[in-house]
Amino acid sequence: MNCISWNCRGLGQPRAVLELTELVKNKSPSILFLMETRSKEQYLKKLCSKLKLENVHIEPRMNTGGGLALYWKNGIDLKVLDSSPTFIDAVVNPGMDDAWRLTGFYGNPITANREHSWALLKHLCLKMDIPWLCMGDFNEIIKAEEKKGGANRRERQMREFREALDFCGFRDLGFVGNPFTWCNNQFDGEVTWIRLDRGVATPSWIQMFPTVRVHHVQGTLSDHCPLWVCSDDENIRFYNKSRPFRFEAVWLRDEGCEGIIRSAWQGEISNDSVGKLMGKVEACRLSLKSWSRLSFGNIRRMLMKKKKELAAAEQLSMAGISHEQVRILRGEVYELLVKEECLWQQRSRVEWLKGGDLNTSYFHG
The missing domain is CATH 3.60.10.10 (Endonuclease/exonuclease/phosphatase)
Incomplete structure (x- = not known):
């Protein structure tokens, strides 16, 4: 049921x-x-x-x-x-x-x-x-x-x-x-x-x-x-599997993304030309991964947190306290929903060609 x-x-x-x-x-x-x-x-x-x-x-x-x-x-x-x-x-x-x-x-x-x-x-x-x-x-x-x-x-x-x-x-x-x-x-x-x-x-x-x-x-x-x-027997299970690194299109919605890439790319890498290029790419990968985890955060986790805050704000509104925070949090929840939708679109194979990113395993390999 x-x-x-x-x-x-x-x-x-x-x-x-x-x-x-x-x-x-x-x-x-x-x-x-x-x-x-x-x-x-x-x-x-x-x-x-x-x-x-x-x-x-x-x-x-x-x-x-x-x-x-x-x-x-x-x-x-x-x-x-x-x-x-x-x-x-x-x-x-x-x-x-x-x-x-x-x-x-x-x-x-x-x-x-x-x-x-x-x-x-x-x-x-x-x-x-x-x-x-x-x-x-x-x-x-x-x-x-x-x-x-x-x-x-x-x-x-x-x-x-x-x-x-x-x-x-x-x-x-x-x-x-x-x-x-x-x-x-x-x-x-x-x-x-x-x-x-x-x-x-x-x-x-x-x-x-x-x-x-x-x-x-x-x-x-x-x-x-x-x-x-x-x-009660309807259980929703989520499985966490380790995924290879992917550049997420949703990162581009954050103003800090360009700075992270620029800073990592301009770092000193002492090696031959090819090794230097590979080193810079690896530095970008590590910097983006760390930034996404610490600064950008997990969208699903952030969404759950904001929804809890919204629930608390609604309780206060029901108790006769200001309704303004409910309106603000509903807007923030919607923005996170948009970002999450962007993530799912990128993961959809139907959207790869339409989006133009050709995010294939060959490219990442």
């Missing part, structure tokens, strides 16, 4: 796609549900290869807003039963004993129309009786504690949402991480945090996947954080 649900608030920006691919690369979901894609169908289909999720069902955007997309891997036996601008309903392993139902849901953002969302949820409940997981942005909370800042939520709104969940037999799957999934990111005025996104499931589904947890994953672009729904 490994799914992601995210109200991405548009995939038209390169930054949004970068954050999405980073999320998918790190969590490796089998199923991905996106809301408010605000993108054309052809564009969303092209993302399949970038996300390495081979299948997609698209609910087109309305004018320039809305839009849903459900992606899944080839190894998943998934059949989409029905969809609309506010949901995608599917069955995993249809016809099998271990079949279960997945609904990606998007609650109506207009308060006056939210009763239509709950009527729809009840209608979906009556269609079949198999283990059921429903996840997405419901645009509502079930209790006052799920909102911090701003005007108080009306009790009637919350009660109607709770009644719809009870009608369907849903239980809230809880969460790991920050208690809220949405922030208004106000520059002026009061910062508001709300838990609008959640995963809910029927008791039979919880029995089928007893170790599933819903993680609130940090995001830097959308005002909604992604939900990562996964079992």
Whole structure:
């Protein structure tokens, strides 16, 4: 069990796609549900290869807003039963004993129309009786504690949402991480945090996947954080292997790179002409390697550090302290994501000729 649900608030920006691919690369979901894609169908289909999720069902955007997309891997036996601008309903392993139902849901953002969302949820409940997981942005909370800042939520709104969940037999799957999934990111005025996104499931589904947890994953672009729904037995392993020296294109984004090369190249090497050339190349290699490790640092490590700082800043914002540091750190996290993307592009054989670096083993040999 490994799914992601995210109200991405548009995939038209390169930054949004970068954050999405980073999320998918790190969590490796089998199923991905996106809301408010605000993108054309052809564009969303092209993302399949970038996300390495081979299948997609698209609910087109309305004018320039809305839009849903459900992606899944080839190894998943998934059949989409029905969809609309506010949901995608599917069955995993249809016809099998271990079949279960997945609904990606998007609650109506207009308060006056939210009763239509709950009527729809009840209608979906009556269609079949198999283990059921429903996840997405419901645009509502079930209790006052799920909102911090701003005007108080009306009790009637919350009660109607709770009644719809009870009608369907849903239980809230809880969460790991920050208690809220949405922030208004106000520059002026009061910062508001709300838990609008959640995963809910029927008791039979919880029995089928007893170790599933819903993680609130940090995001830097959308005002909604992604939900990562996964079992405890989903392990992500990273293998460290020694690699030969490579000149990283991303180093050129740092102003100190030229100085390191110039300093190493101008060093005194006492030898014949060929030996002197080889000595200077070796000096550059050692200097760049040392500089990258100590000054430039490990991008992955730096990214993890900045994300921890961002999480701490968000906690302070939730406690009513300045939100400015959150905005600053989100920008720094994005810059590191860009640098990491540059590293992965250089490592992609498809990009070698396009990038013109011909970074081949023969050249380095």
